[in-house]
Amino acid sequence: MPGLRAALPAALLLLSSFPPAAAEQYPWPQAPGVMHPLNPNSREAAWAARTVLHYTNYRTASPSLLWVLHHVEKATVKVGGAITLGDIKYYLQFTIRDYIHEKHVGSCSATVLYLKNSPPQVRAKCVHARDKKQIQEADYRLYKYLQSQKKPITANSIPDNHGNIDRDHLSLLALAKVGSSDIMWKKSTEHVGYFLAQVKVVKQQIRTDDAVEFNFIVLLHKMPTQEMVACNMNVVWTLNDPIRVKYTCAPDNHELEDGSGQDSGSAAGTSHETKGNF
Template structure:
């Protein structure tokens, strides 16, 4: 692996930046607040003895719902060893703390909490790339929740993206949090594997997003075209 200054457009910098993206979503994400990489401005990598490889990055992130852009400094340490743990990420970006979606989150929470029937949806997006507007918050919640998996599974040899929410089912709960079962499809753009995961998601505006992950349900191999499963 290259050390020193990195080309921000090449895989090493992009993989480290993607780990930062997932970290930010796990910390700040909600059905109305989802972060994606806008641009990697610069990157540097160095070997840290036997600990692993540390990346220092300057990145701009886009919050895709408000279409706002935020520049952050980040460090990512990919551990070294036979059993690789999750990357260690730290981010300096005070702007993330100022994004307030409480009003939208609370409105969605009350709508779902008071429904007479539980929400059930499949194939977000569908084969034509369409998502019903009422289902978009659940699609965004799936993106945020999938970041918990992708952060945990990320290494210097992976580059994950969420391809689709296969299905989502709202569950009855006696707590204040809403609860959902999700089946999601993750695409590793390096190996071209499509991986199916089952998640149980608890969410409320007060408590944020919490995720319980089941083992991989299946491993599928596919050809992919522009991020869409064929």
């Protein structure tokens, strides 16, 4: 899609414009249990909204229905009470865009509770203009196509180093977005956010059951530190069921080796292959 190709380099340039993080501090008084208004244009509000979208993109489990943040309209925040002082809860209203077609498609109301030692807890209600039947039909066509393959689909560098994406690889990118959303949701904090920057390698695993399985190596852009986090990710998709994701991530700014010796069925063991059509 021309729009997606054009937007990717600009988006990565925008990400690189954020300054490195200083000491972790909040732009509001930290009175426990009190609601505080938050600037909708603040970094904290945007990261909380993106945490919601990582969660919903993973839980929706549809490569044909993926959202990215358009604009935060309203945000408030509350620090936990005396017992849970480290917990931060955001209340958000924001608009969303379609990930592939880059159109404004709807809005969400959500809460995000950042916990000390657990993934963020998300509650969200989103409305969108996409036709549900068309989405289901698109997922079905993609799923049946992937399931029918006798030779594994393989590809490298989506997008390439110039930000270009082969049209045939858009659905591979979308499936990687669904799987990596699980990683990014779980790793997000009120101070740290993630974007899917690139699928370095993808290889299909041919199965004899009803599931579709892919091994990915993905690069996640960590904000605001600007570090790239490489993750081996295994995605198993059965239509109308939750997508199952297994992953291992290298330390920040360290590449994962192709084939780390883990058992078959884990996210490791992916090998570089020649690019295949999709």
